[in-house]
Structures are given as C-alpha cells and as structure tokens.
Amino acid sequence: MHRRGVGAGAIAKKKLAEAKYKERGTVLAEDQIAQMSKQLETFKTHLEEFASKHKQEIRKNSQFRVQFQEMCATIGVDPLASGKGFWSEMLGVGDFYYELGVQIIEVCLALKHRNGGLITLDELHHRVLKGRGKFAQDVSQDDLVRAIKKLKAMGNGFGMIPVGGSYLVQSVPAELNMDHTVVLQLAEKKGYVTVSEIRDSLKWERERACHVLDHLLKEGLAWLDSQAEGEPQYWLPALFSELLSRDITPEEANQMTP
C-alpha cells in the first residue's frame, strides 16, 4: 500500500486519476471504503433485528446452529473468527463456542495422563456434557467439532482423526502420520490390536507394524499387555469404554485449572 504523496504535484496527479476513473464510471477504493462503512451500519441493524427475534434459537437449537454455520461458510464468513465480530457480539454465538473450547481443553488436559492425549469424540462429548451441569444448554457433537477446529489456531496439536464412523480427538502435538492413523482405526473395534492383526489386515511387514506400535507406546497413546494369551496386545486407552464411566479424580481436576 503506498502512502498518499504530498505536494502540489501529487495532488494534481490524484485529481487527474479521480477524474479518469469517474469518467469511466468506476468508483475508487477509498470511496468504496467510505461507502462500506454505511453499508456496515445497515447490516448491523438487520443483524440486531434478527438477534432480537432469534437469538434464543441459536442458543437452544443445535440444528439451527449447524444451518447457520453452513450458510456462513457458503458465503465466506466466519462468525467465530473474533469475539469482536458482529455475529459474536449480537448473536452470542461466539461465547457459546469459545466457552466450549475452554471446556474441551480442560477435559483433554485432565485425562491426558490416562489416554496420552487421544480421546474419542463420544467420550469427550459425554464428559463435556457432564461438566456443563443440568441447566447448561445442550451441546451437540457438531458443536464440539466446530469448537475444536477453532482451537487449532493456537497450535498445540488439536486435531481430529476419523475412526470407525466417528473421530478421535488429539490434543497433544504427537506426530501421527497415515500409518499411525490406520493402526488406530484397526484398533477401534476391540480397543486393542496385535502385530499379527496388523500384518493380516494391512499386509505390512513385521518391522513396519512394530515401528508404528512402538511410537504409539512412546507417546503414551498405547499400553502393552505382554501377558495376553497368544501374543502381546497393544491397548489404546482412548478406546476403552470402561474408562467412560470413571469420573475425573480430584488430582486430575487440579490439572484442569491452570
């Protein structure tokens, strides 16, 4: 962007440019920006009107939220980009998702030592709902997914891995490539996987399978049961369904509040 020149010469040049443009019927950028300011005010009024009638709908109806988000995406608008945006300020969508983000981070932090930073979307959903208490608004899995997408902006490895029809939510920067992901998906049915199973289903060599499993062990995402019948089993705590019912202990809760 170049600064406006000063001096008579620059002014004259500018006048000439303006004249030329006006002749062709084109509007200059700076004029349009001034105009945009007015259009923005008008839009704000429309939004206020909409909010006064339908703000509750957004809060209470998860289907409506989905529609709203999808329509925004279609036209190229991100209602969650900033807490200072109109959408946030007037419709209150922002606070809903940003607070959800806080709750998601807290749950993931509290359980990280149990599951290495990997958790099923179902379990996350369950725990977040529990933490929100009886009178909080209902939160759908779509809401969680959108909140998580926003959290990615802060680095820290928030991501989602498609597994068995749903997702695993990753909250640590452990590097997980395609090989790791595929093994996780294989383990999803039973909560564990063995080297033989990997070799049979994926047709990998033993070395490749072991390499992947070792990495998962190191990252704390898998536990080794070397006393299992037959061959050792690699269990993924993220996929344990019994853990679903175990409450967060007070020590874990301490991890949650920074």
Add this chain to the structure above:
Amino acid sequence: MDRFVWANGLLEMNETLVIQQRGVRLYDGEDKAKLDVGVVLLSTHRLLWRDQKNHECCICIHLSQIIFFEEHAAGIGKSAKIVIHLHPAPENKEPGPYQHSKYSFIKLSFKEHGQIEFYRRLTEEMTQKRWENTPVLQPIPTGIGPKAGRTRAVGIVGIERKLEEKRKETDKNISEAFEDLSKLMEKAKEMVEVSKSIANKIKDKQGDITEDETIRFKSYLLSMGIANPVTRETHGSGTQYHIQLAKQLGDMLQAPLEERGGMMALTEVYCLVNRARGMELLSPEDLVNACKMFESLKLPLRLRVFDSGVMVVQLQSHSEEEMIASALDNVSDKGSLTAEEFAKLLGLSVLLAKERLLLAEKMGHLCRDDSVEGLRFYPNLF
C-alpha cells in the same frame, strides 16, 4: 428391564389412562437404567414410561407381566420406590431398550413424589385386571406412527395434543427463523462482495489508500468475519482491538507467568483469560493475533512457536540461555530426567517441560535415550 418394549405412547381402543407421574427414574434391578428421568403412565392394560426430554423415547410393559410389587419408603438422600417383579419375557417379545438383564425386577424411583397414589392405583388395576375384559389389538411397533391407519389413539389425547401444538409452534418458529436467516445471509453476502471488490481495487491500485483507511477496512472485515482478501493474513491483526487486547494481556499475564517459570502454553492462556472474563470471551484467533503484537508494542512478553507446533507465551525476561542453562543444571544434578520428572521439579506442565528439554537438546547440551519406557535426557558428554 429386558421385559420392556418400544412404544409410541398412544393408547389403544378400550385402553384408558389411569394415572401418570413425572419425575420418575427407572432401575434395572439394583442398577440405574440407562435412561433419564421420565413420566410413568399407568393404563388399564400397561405400564408406560416416556423420557421427559425426548418424547420419542417411550417404552411399555403389559400389566400381565407383573408378578407382584411393593413399596420402598424414601430415605435420606433416597427417593421412594416401587419395586416390581416380573415374569420372564416371552419368546416373541418385540424389541426394547434392553436385550438382556440379569434381574427379574425393576424399580420406579419417584424423584418428585407421587408414589403413594401411584401405588394405590397400581394395586387397584392389578386387582381388577381390567385388561382381561377388554382385549386390545397388538400395539404397533415403533417407527410406524398413527398414519399406519389401523389403531385410533384415544386416551392420552390431552398430552398428545399439547405435544403436537408445541411441536407445531416450534416448527413455525424454526421456519420463520430459517426464513429470516436466509434473508440475513443474502445481506451478509453483499458485504462480502463489496469487500472483495475493494480488495481487488487495492490490488489494481485503483485509488490511493491511506493507512487510516487500511486500518478501518481491516476492522470492517473483522466485524463481519471476512478474511482479508488482500494479504490473506489472519484478518484482524493490526486492528485497534488487538492492540488493546495485547496491552491487557501484558498486564494480566505477568503474575501467572512468573508463577509458572516464565512460560505458558497458549491454550492455558486461553482458558485462564476466558475463565476470568466470564463473558465477551476471546476467540482463539483473537488471542493469537493479540500475542503477535507483543513485540511491536514493546511489551515484555513474546509469542513463541516451538518446532513441534506448540505455541507459548513467555516472559521476555526469561531468556533462552537462562532456560537452557537451568535445564542442563537440573539434568546434571539428577543424572538424568524425563519430561514428567522435570515438570514436577519445576512445577511446569509436562508439555512445556518437554519443550525445554528438547530445546536444550537442540542446542547440544543434552542428549536423549529414547526407548519404549519413555524419553529420558542426559547431559551431553560428547
């Protein structure tokens, strides 16, 4: 609970509603059933239960299945209950919420009282056995509503009508909301078009833009949630809002950072700040954009991105050399350290402890022993 079958909640011909009670939780034997609190209804023929929140979820059991039942009085912290012992489920039982159960009894827990009257009515119905006199047609399995045409719904008419009205009204509200939403989006779309047009003009230099106007344009984009089409950078950086935020953060984070050894993960900061605010929360992007301004605003904080992608805020005063030196000291002291041990030692989060050790390793002061038992760091003697 495996005696229950799915129901549509409508009564059959000749079936009459006797009493209903809300606030009832079901138990499969001694265990709480995997259902929420609901409304229990007693008719001349059946015992029904419907979820208070989700009216689609409705189950029932025929009264002939009941062997006997008894009251359990309320206690401290315990609601009054009616325990109902049941015959085994018939072979051709329709599908229900439970496939199997190890119990042959259920309990109704009356969280909002009403058990006395309910017990009385149940006793009456079980004595009179009115269902034997007025047999009903087989109840329709779920999925096929009253539109199947055969059975007419009588009885719980009042409830159904109210539900229907509520549904219609909700539908009306929703469709109105959707209509208004579509109109609103049309207008938002116009704004997007305008901003694209402006951006193109700026690119083609059709006009001179001052810095002031640039800042204004950026703030308009921020308000609308439109990405800056010119630079494609995260919209909002450089706006007044983020400058203000950065200064606020500069004040607010001093003490917490000191307490945590000078460094906090950005997600920690996000939680801390938003919990403190309570309302008008920051978006993740707001936080990142504000932190990016620390340096240019000469605030004593810095945003830093580690190789792993972890983003942290750190105090300017805690220089890199200091951190590495202290890491080396601690490791030498103990011979070797894992990230968890280091974290405990300094009162840091494991994530940040690991980053420091990795940093020291990168600088050649530490080396690692990477095994399935974990990652351990030793002073680098090479």
